[in-house]
Amino acid sequence: MAMKFNILAIVAILAATLHCSVAQRTHIVGDSLGWLVPPGGSIAYTTWASKQTFTVGDVLIFNFPTGIHNVAQVTRTSFDACNTTSPISLTTNGPANITLTTAGEHYYICTFSSHCDLGQKLAINVSAAPSTSPPPQSATPSPVPAPSPSRTPQTYIVGDNLGWLVPPGGSIAYRTWAATKTFLVGDILGA
Numbered sequence: 001m002a003m004k005f006n007i008l009a010i011v012a013i014l015a016a017t018l019h020c021s022v023a024q025r026t027h028i029v030g031d032s033l034g035w036l037v038p039p040g041g042s043i044a045y046t047t048w049a050s051k052q053t054f055t056v057g058d059v060l061i062f063n064f065p066t067g068i069h070n071v072a073q074v075t076r077t078s079f080d081a082c083n084t085t086s087p088i089s090l091t092t093n094g095p096a097n098i099t100l101t102t103a104g105e106h107y108y109i110c111t112f113s114s115h116c117d118l119g120q121k122l123a124i125n126v127s128a129a130p131s132t133s134p135p136p137q138s139a140t141p142s143p144v145p146a147p148s149p150s151r152t153p154q155t156y157i158v159g160d161n162l163g164w165l166v167p168p169g170g171s172i173a174y175r176t177w178a179a180t181k182t183f184l185v186g187d188i189l190g191a
């Protein structure tokens with residue numbers, strides 16, 4: 001019963017670990033605001049990002065109609081200067097789902113004329129996915145080691161020269177004979 005309980009506990013822990021390692025959150029950029037030129041400037045996205053925790057594997061969803069905005073990932077320098085020349089990547093179709101594949105700072109802007117300057121820019125900080133610790137040692141039942149024989153099996157002639165008979169002096173003959181021997185599993189008694 002106790003053993004059964006332990007196994008259930010281990011299965012539960014493994015399931016929880018597995019679930020953790022594949023957990024993936026989606027972040028709708030700007031929430032209901034979506035991805036646009038925000039009325040009050042870039043503070044809208046700065047505020048939004050400050051309330052989120054981004055982890056590798058998470059997905060950013062940029063909600064915008066194709067053709068009037070886009071999403072470009074850029075360097076910090078380009079982000080600060082709203083430089084739309086040669087972005088790291090450019091997604092033109094909205095809504096855009098962007099999976100965060102690396103840790104560190106990520107910068108996104110819209111490359112449409114003056115949109116970035118007007119505040120359509122997002123900086124986020126992505127943390128590495130938590131490392132999944134290896135399952136506890138006890139989770140894998142260690143095989144029972146097979147007994148290793150300390151010598152090759154031996155054949156014993158019971159009573160030696162006496163043989164197997166009614167001994168002249170009584171059972172002491174066989175007890176004396178046996179006392180001088182060491183018997184291991186696999187040995188053979190002959191007569």
Ligand SMILES: *[C@@H]1O[C@H](CO)[C@@H](O)[C@H](O)[C@H]1NC(C)=O
Binds near residue numbers: 078081083084085086
């Ligand atoms: C914009 O970025 C490009 C590529 O990184 C660079 O060659 C160019 O000089 C930058 N423009 C400005 C105005 O900084």
Ligand SMILES: *[C@@H]1O[C@H](CO)[C@@H](O)[C@H](O)[C@H]1NC(C)=O
Binds near residue numbers: 026061097
């Ligand atoms: C983007 O993510 C949303 C929410 O998870 C999902 O409903 C939608 O199908 C995804 N779109 C694409 C193109 O993957």
Ligand SMILES: *[C@@H]1O[C@H](CO)[C@@H](O)[C@H](O)[C@H]1NC(C)=O
Binds near residue numbers: 104105125126
């Ligand atoms: C991002 O996180 C790293 C590690 O925690 C930190 O060193 C860095 O300053 C952060 N960057 C920003 C812009 O918050």
